[in-house]
Amino acid sequence: MRRSIVAAGTLCLAVALTAGLGADVKSSHKTQVKFEGMFGRAISMFSGKSAKEGVVSTTAVAGDRMMSVTGQSGELVDLAEEKVYQIDFKDRSYKVKTFAEIRKEWEEAQAKMKEQAAAQKPAEQPDAEAQMEVDFSVNRTAERETINGYDCQKTVMTIAVRQKGRKLEESGGLVMTNDLWMAPEIAALKEEAAFQLRYMKKLLGNDAATMARDLAQAMAMYPMMKPAMERMQKESGKLSGTPIRTVMRVETVASPEQAQSQGDQPKPSIGGVAGKLGGLFGRKKKDDDAPAEAPAPAGAKNHSTLLTSTSELVSVSTAVTAEDVAIPAGFKQK
Numbered sequence: 103m104r105r106s107i108v109a110a111g112t113l114c115l116a117v118a119l120t121a122g123l124g125a126d127v128k129s130s131h132k133t134q135v136k137f138e139g140m141f142g143r144a145i146s147m148f149s150g151k152s153a154k155e156g157v158v159s160t161t162a163v164a165g166d167r168m169m170s171v172t173g174q175s176g177e178l179v180d181l182a183e184e185k186v187y188q189i190d191f192k193d194r195s196y197k198v199k200t201f202a203e204i205r206k207e208w209e210e211a212q213a214k215m216k217e218q219a220a221a222q223k224p225a226e227q228p229d230a231e232a233q234m235e236v237d238f239s240v241n242r243t244a245e246r247e248t249i250n251g252y253d254c255q256k257t258v259m260t261i262a263v264r265q266k267g268r269k270l271e272e273s274g275g276l277v278m279t280n281d282l283w284m285a286p287e288i289a290a291l292k293e294e295a296a297f298q299l300r301y302m303k304k305l306l307g308n309d310a311a312t313m314a315r316d317l318a319q320a321m322a323m324y325p326m327m328k329p330a331m332e333r334m335q336k337e338s339g340k341l342s343g344t345p346i347r348t349v350m351r352v353e354t355v356a357s358p359e360q361a362q363s364q365g366d367q368p369k370p371s372i373g374g375v376a377g378k379l380g381g382l383f384g385r386k387k388k389d390d391d392a393p394a395e396a397p398a399p400a401g402a403k404n405h406s407t408l409l410t411s412t413s414e415l416v417s418v419s420t421a422v423t424a425e426d427v428a429i430p431a432g433f434k435q436k
Contacts, residue, residue: 126422127290128162132414138407158416163297167427178429179301187429195436196429201305208306236333237262237270240341249346250416252285259337261330271404274357278330280350284343290420291344350411356404 134156159172166181176189184201238261245256259280265273 125290125293125420126162126164127293127418127420128160128422128426129291129294129418130158130160130416132156132158132416133412135409135411137409156412161294162422162426163293164422164424164427168294168297168301169427178427179297181300181304184304189429189433191430194430194433196433197436205305233266234263234275235266236330237264238333238337240337247283249283249285249414252346252415254283254285254346257282257284257341259334261333263330270355272357274360274404275355276330277353277355277405278334278350279353280334280348282341282345283347284341285346286343288344288415288418290418291415344415347412347414350413352408352410354406354408356406358404361404 157172159170161171162169168179170177170179171189171191174190174192176187176191178187178189178196180187185198186201186204187196187198189196239259241258241260243256243258247254247256259282261278261280262270262275263277264270264275270277
């Protein structure tokens, strides 16, 4: 299913995958994503409680099976059977698809994604990615906090994408800030990552790097996101320990020209490195008094928060029962 594939790919982008430990594990995570501006207000109107309080999901891995449950929905992946079961706990029913069926859906979606990316990428900037540079910094702070029983130390990872040869405030761009509350390594969690890797290899008949590249094409319409995510993937693998809480903030930065045009025109004319992200999600800005070469202070008018994502590890256990990775008794196939 699309959700399982995207989840697997996201995991590849966020952690360094390792060999399985051969142990069972069950974990619980709470995730909340908040979009800002008009788009965020529209989402919150329809998302209800989940948008305000976040979503709690549990994952259990045992042998060749992995069960993921969020609310009234579940997904069971069986590597031995090469099947994925979509479970509706409220309706007490489930649907099943084979790996072959999912693989076909993924290939069709990938082809469509490429067509859309080709149509939306500006013709006058075919080498937009090559014209960008990524600035990166890691600051291991002295801040500590006990989160869900784990002693954590805060590390701040900042990634900025800007036009090559120009400062961020001159060209505009994107800033991704990650507050990582790191605890000593939780070895059991590696089993989840290892299962995802096994799943992708069996599903696609290729390695995890191929999956990551395929998913990266989905970001082609947002050229700044791709190098930022790639750098985050590379650097996250160098951090020691396990992130218990991760707060990711994504900001778009408008160039002085973009700030001017977005403030003066009903429909902003997009140009420069901010690309489509600035046009689709940036708020109308105008900052005529600040010189282009001067670094903008925190909270500057040409900075717009796109989204904030908070992910927290709630619990981890190595006690997994057969029922944790099985379709409940009495459920019927649709």
